[in-house]
Amino acid sequence: MEKQRQAPLTESQLINIYQELHQIPELAMQEVETHAYLEKVVRQFDQTNLEIKVPDEMPTALLVLVHGSAPVRTIGYRTDIDGLPVEEQTGLPFSSTHPNVMHACGHDIHMSVALGLLSYFASHQPKDNLLFFFQPAEESLNGGKTAYEQNVFTGKWRPDEFYGLHDNPDLPVGAIGCRMGTLFAGTTEVDVDFYGKGGHAAFPQDANDMVVAASQFINQVQTIVSRSVDPIEGGVITFGKFEAGSIRNVIAGRAHLEGTIRGLTQTMIEHIDQRIKEVADGIAQSYQARVEVKLNQGGYWPVENNPVLTKNFITCMKQAKNVQFIETQPAMTGEDFGYLLAKIPGTMFWLGVEDDSQLHSATLKPNPKAIWLGVTAISGFLNDRMNQ
Numbered sequence: 587m588e589k590q591r592q593a594p595l596t597e598s599q600l601i602n603i604y605q606e607l608h609q610i611p612e613l614a615m616q617e618v619e620t621h622a623y624l625e626k627v628v629r630q631f632d633q634t635n636l637e638i639k640v641p642d643e644m645p646t647a648l649l650v651l652v653h654g655s656a657p658v659r660t661i662g663y664r665t666d667i668d669g670l671p672v673e674e675q676t677g678l679p680f681s682s683t684h685p686n687v688m689h690a691c692g693h694d695i696h697m698s699v700a701l702g703l704l705s706y707f708a709s710h711q712p713k714d715n716l717l718f719f720f721q722p723a724e725e726s727l728n729g730g731k732t733a734y735e736q737n738v739f740t741g742k743w744r745p746d747e748f749y750g751l752h753d754n755p756d757l758p759v760g761a762i763g764c765r766m767g768t769l770f771a772g773t774t775e776v777d778v779d780f781y782g783k784g785g786h787a788a789f790p791q792d793a794n795d796m797v798v799a800a801s802q803f804i805n806q807v808q809t810i811v812s813r814s815v816d817p818i819e820g821g822v823i824t825f826g827k828f829e830a831g832s833i834r835n836v837i838a839g840r841a842h843l844e845g846t847i848r849g850l851t852q853t854m855i856e857h858i859d860q861r862i863k864e865v866a867d868g869i870a871q872s873y874q875a876r877v878e879v880k881l882n883q884g885g886y887w888p889v890e891n892n893p894v895l896t897k898n899f900i901t902c903m904k905q906a907k908n909v910q911f912i913e914t915q916p917a918m919t920g921e922d923f924g925y926l927l928a929k930i931p932g933t934m935f936w937l938g939v940e941d942d943s944q945l946h947s948a949t950l951k952p953n954p955k956a957i958w959l960g961v962t963a964i965s966g967f968l969n970d971r972m973n974q
């Protein structure tokens with residue numbers, strides 16, 4: 587018989603938590619205030635079946651194990667906790683209080699859902715063990731991979747299967763989206779540095795202008811996806827950062843570019859990586875410049891949903907009376923949960939937050955009603971899974 591304990595968090599308490607978390611976004615591996623907030627909330631739950639671990643190797647991570655009543659497995663639930671270097675422009679009364687940092691990817695929604703689930707299972711002891719992993723550094727620095735490599739998931743802290751969500755502004759509020767196979771792309775971070783010769787703006791013949799070389803490079807890489815990638819498979823190359831020069835009348839001797847490459851298979855990512863290097867070398871040669879290309883995939887592997895667990899997840903969500911389930915297409919967003927799913931089988935899925943703004947936008951305003959709907963849908967699934 588399940589023992590009733592202290593009441594789980596209510597919808598309005600969870601929305602309040604979301605608004606408080608929204609105000610304190612922090613960048614990858616710097617999530618000190620967020621970590622303290624999460625730990626404070628978790629310690630207010632009924633502790634009877636809870637065990638908390640803060641790994642020495644990753645002090646902003648938080649693991650909470652809910653001991654089951656008759657466990658046959660440990661089910662993992664992962665949420666990311668970091669923000670982005672974006673200056674918020676939502677005008678919300680609970681906007682970020684941290685200059686130039688914002689929860690522009692909805693990780694505040696993710697954390698609130700996880701806390702809702704955890705508070706529910708702290709009050710209603712699950713049958714299986716449940717492991718909640720509050721993961722730092724999803725947006726950069728691949729916190730998932732780092733945690734795995736630092737043996738955070740050892741012994742009783744290793745889940746047998748892993749689940750995690752990402753919010754989606756294009757889906758109706760509270761809808762659950764998922765698909766068999768690849769959900770998200772793999773990504774590679776790419777840095778390109780062109781080195782030439784600075785000089786006076788008036789004497790271009792004595793200099794070697796890297797604004798021109800890097801601009802040509804940017805134009806030419808646009809042809810990689812349009813001319814070297816199978817259109818049915820697709821791929822993405824975006825350079826979001828271009829730095830060169832210091833003043834109008836000095837020719838820049840250096841240009842620095844930062845971008846991201848995306849593909850739905852590892853083969854495609856490696857193909858695009860190779861073409862980037864070739865284009866950069868060609869530009870360097872034609873402009874008599876030197877170029878350095880650095881590619882780093884880290885843990886951003888394609889997010890491959892496990893066939894058996896995902897079929898079960900989709901079936902359960904489709905059958906749930908209170909859940910709107912939508913079968914989605916693969917997306918070119920990246921996620922270091924892809925690395926964890928390559929090590930531990932599981933499923934990633936979307937939670938609709940219905941908004942006109944896109945992820946990573948300064949005006950993103952996810953609909954907070956998604957939190958309660960998400961908690962209801964996912965706790966239903968987890969209870970279902972534990973009875974199989």
Ligand SMILES: CC(=O)N[C@@H](CCC[C@H](N)C(=O)O)C(=O)O
Pocket residue numbers: 691724725726727752773774775845846847886918919920921922945946
């Ligand atoms: C869901 C989402 O937006 N994820 C990020 C993941 C970052 C990937 C990595 N830092 C890169 O840029 O390659 C995304 O940008 O898709």
